[in-house]
Amino acid sequence: xxxxxxxxxxxxxxxxxxxxxxxxxxxxxxxxxxxxxxxxxxxxxxxxxxxxxxxxxxxxxxxxxxxxxxxxxxxxxxxxxxxxxxxxxxxxxxxxxxxxxxxxxxxxxxxxxxxxxxxxxxxxxxxxxxxxxxxxxxxxxxxxxxxxxxxxxxxxxxxxxxxxxxxxxxxxxxxxxxxxxxxxxxxxxxxxxxxxxxxxxxxxxxxxxxxxxxxxxxxxxxxxxxxxxxxxx
Amino acid sequence: xxxxxxxxxxxxxxxxxxxxxxxxxxxxxxxxxxxxxxxxxxxxxxxxxxxxxxxxxxxxxxxxxxxxxxxxxxxxxxxxxxxxxxxxxxxxxxxxxxxxxxxxxxxxxxxxxxxxxxxxxxxxxxxxxxxxxxxxxxxxxxxxxxxxxxxxxxxxxxxxxxxxxxxxxxxxxxxxxxxxxxxxxxxxxxxxxxxxxxxxxxxxxxxxxxxxxxxxxxxxxxxxxxxxxxxxxxxxxxxxxxxxxxxxxxxxxxxxxxxxxxxxxxxxxxxxxxxxxxxxxxxxxxxxxxxxxxxxxxxxxxxxxxxxxxxxxxxxxxxxxxxxxxxxxxxxxxxxxxxxxxxxxxxxxxxxxxxxxxxxxxxxxxxxxxxxxxxxxxxxxxxxxxxxxxxxxxxxxxxxxxxxxxxxxxxxxxxxxxxxxxxxxxxxxxxxxxxxxxx
Numbered sequence: 174x175x176x177x178x179x180x181x182x183x184x185x186x187x188x189x190x191x192x193x194x195x196x197x198x199x200x201x202x203x204x205x206x207x208x209x210x211x212x213x214x215x216x217x218x219x220x221x222x223x224x225x226x227x228x229x230x231x232x233x234x235x236x237x238x239x240x241x242x243x244x245x246x247x248x249x250x251x252x253x254x255x256x257x258x259x260x261x262x263x264x265x266x267x268x269x270x271x272x273x274x275x276x277x278x279x280x281x282x283x284x285x286x287x288x289x290x291x292x293x294x295x296x297x298x299x300x301x302x303x304x305x306x307x308x309x310x311x312x313x314x315x316x317x318x319x320x321x322x323x324x325x326x327x328x329x330x331x332x333x334x335x336x337x338x339x340x341x342x343x344x345x346x347x348x349x350x351x352x353x354x355x356x357x358x359x360x361x362x363x364x365x366x367x368x369x370x371x372x373x374x375x376x377x378x379x380x381x382x383x384x385x386x387x388x389x390x391x392x393x394x395x396x397x398x399x400x401x402x403x404x405x406x
Numbered sequence: 407x408x409x410x411x412x413x414x415x416x417x418x419x420x421x422x423x424x425x426x427x428x429x430x431x432x433x434x435x436x437x438x439x440x441x442x443x444x445x446x447x448x449x450x451x452x453x454x455x456x457x458x459x460x461x462x463x464x465x466x467x468x469x470x471x472x473x474x475x476x477x478x479x480x481x482x483x484x485x486x487x488x489x490x491x492x493x494x495x496x497x498x499x500x501x502x503x504x505x506x507x508x509x510x511x512x513x514x515x516x517x518x519x520x521x522x523x524x525x526x527x528x529x530x531x532x533x534x535x536x537x538x539x540x541x542x543x544x545x546x547x548x549x550x551x552x553x554x555x556x557x558x559x560x561x562x563x564x565x566x567x568x569x570x571x572x573x574x575x576x577x578x579x580x581x582x583x584x585x586x587x588x589x590x591x592x593x594x595x596x597x598x599x600x601x602x603x604x605x606x607x608x609x610x611x612x613x614x615x616x617x618x619x620x621x622x623x624x625x626x627x628x629x630x631x632x633x634x635x636x637x638x639x640x641x642x643x644x645x646x647x648x649x650x651x652x653x654x655x656x657x658x659x660x661x662x663x664x665x666x667x668x669x670x671x672x673x674x675x676x677x678x679x680x681x682x683x684x685x686x687x688x689x690x691x692x693x694x695x696x697x698x699x700x701x702x703x704x705x706x707x708x709x710x711x712x713x714x715x716x717x718x719x720x721x722x723x724x725x726x727x728x729x730x731x732x733x734x735x736x737x738x739x740x741x742x743x744x745x746x747x748x749x750x751x752x753x754x755x756x757x758x759x760x761x762x763x764x765x766x767x768x769x770x771x772x773x774x775x776x777x778x779x780x781x782x783x784x785x786x787x788x789x790x791x792x793x794x795x796x797x798x799x800x801x802x803x804x805x806x807x808x809x810x811x812x813x814x815x816x817x818x819x820x821x822x823x824x825x826x827x828x829x830x831x832x833x834x835x836x837x838x839x840x841x842x843x844x845x
Contacts, residue, residue: 222839255754280753
């Protein structure tokens with residue numbers, strides 16, 4: 174379970190102070206499929222980065238599976254990130270000089286699994302995303318949809334409890350986007366909690382719960398409602 | 407994980423060949439320049455008898471001018487007189503003792519096809535070979551009895567034996583020098599101590615002599631010294647006998663004293679000897695005896711030219727400049743790889759793991775730079791050899807041993823790791839959130 178209470182994130186420079194999150198409180202239950210929508214610059218990616226332990230919060234509390242994250246050092250945060258969280262990015266973020274197999278292998282290396290265990294997990298995940306025959310291919314040899322599937326396989330290989338997806342279909346055409354969303358839904362059905370940031374309402378509708386972020390503040394409910402409110406305001 | 411880091415390092419180098427090549431080249435050129443001078447200095451400053459450094463001592467007694475020291479500040483003469491050399495030798499107070507000087511003879515080969523030639527000869531006492539661990543190929547040196555009996559025996563170097571006898575066992579054969587026959591007692595194996603620690607007077611890097619004869623035979627034959635001769639006052643009369651009785655210094659003396667107690671006893675013996683000589687009207691200067699280990703003696707004689715140290719410092723500065731360039735190139739590489747760094751952070755790599763990954767990669771680049779640096783060093787040494795080709799001994803100063811090869815690689819790796827610290831630290835501080843967001 175993910176619990177954030179009264180989370181603030183403030184970016185400071187010498188002259189400017191930017192409040193990216195303002196007292197955000199949120200609880201995400203085990204197995205949820207949550208979409209996060211909001212206008213550009215609203216703070217939804219900042220929220221995802223804090224949820225994924227890529228950034229530290231300025232104030233407030235954040236508990237992941239009952240553990241207070243804010244008190245962890247870098248090594249412990251990396252460990253939590255590696256064991257509990259999987260990332261899917263809009264631009265796939267595959268490592269170009271590694272082939273498909275080795276890309277999926279990256280998080281497992283930091284986990285300390287032996288060779289046989291890594292091989293088993295990588296093979297299973299690539300089969301799950303339908304790319305078992307592409308293990309020796311390099312990212313440049315794959316289509317966008319295939320690259321995103323490799324990224325999903327990489328995120329799944331560590332069997333994370335939470336999958337954080339930042340605009341996972343932003344660089345894909347409609348067919349490929351549908352296929353990726355189907356895959357995410359299937360993953361969610363198998364018990365993995367998914368938090369997906371998107372600005373597309375049709376995609377947000379695929380989630381079982383929607384939250385809307387505006388000016389760093391959280392609003393529950395269908396995104397259409399909030400977008401309409403934002404537009405009329 | 408080391409194998410994984412090595413694999414990543416290899417892939418990274420392959421992915422950025424131009425940048426990697428520039429880094430390897432920068433390190434190689436710096437290492438080449440630095441190691442060229444380190445090698446020259448290493449050979450010049452080497453102690454070829456280091457394993458006996460704590461038991462061999464060069465002997466100095468101060469018989470010099472009462473008004474001026476032999477060399478400032480208050481250095482005693484570098485050699486000893488015939489009077490002192492023979493008296494100290496005869497006293498036999500050390501475990502082993504050697505007196506020697508360099509002379510020259512005309513060698514008359516048996517083989518009519520080889521013309522007679524002039525050759526430098528070392529006249530020395532019997533302990534020379536045992537004291538300095540001189541290796542023998544055939545036979546042996548002579549003994550103290552041969553010294554006393556003024557036996558015409560000789561020991562040849564391997565090169566001289568090759569020249570005169572085609573390399574065969576020549577022990578027992580007679581060698582003519584200045585129309586006098588000498589029985590070959592032994593033939594040395596390859597032996598070329600560099601520097602020539604037992605006689606640093608002329609050129610510390612010249613080859614040792616190829617022919618050795620008993621000191622007593624040389625004196626009886628009234629051989630002159632072809633090494634340094636210094637006198638603070640002229641011999642009282644002309645002639646060899648007067649020269650032997652003079653205060654002229656021309657003989658090198660070494661003693662072997664196995665223990666500290668032996669050394670202290672010998673120091674006392676020298677003090678007593680000089681005091682006794684003072685009563686006889688010699689040694690007008692204050693007591694100033696010295697016993698120097700080979701290492702101390704080489705430092706005292708400044709066998710390493712100051713210019714070499716200056717050049718070494720300059721080459722070290724050049725290496726530093728090359729490393730600064732490497733730091734810049736590594737920083738450029740880190741900037742190019744921010745996405746990779748951020749991604750690995752997001753996937754669970756800690757800062758420490760990333761640090762290790764990049765340090766291993768830097769070590770690989772350093773290793774490659776070191777290997778290329780060995781080639782650069784070889785080129786540098788060949789350059790020195792060509793520039794100073796008129797000096798016979800130069801080839802012995804520009805040789806790399808395995809110790810130097812290992813040092814070159816080690817220096818390159820350590821240097822590149824040092825150069826990598828700051829860029830790697832920067833790599834670990836890359837904010838994954840910021841980098842991944844702007845993709």
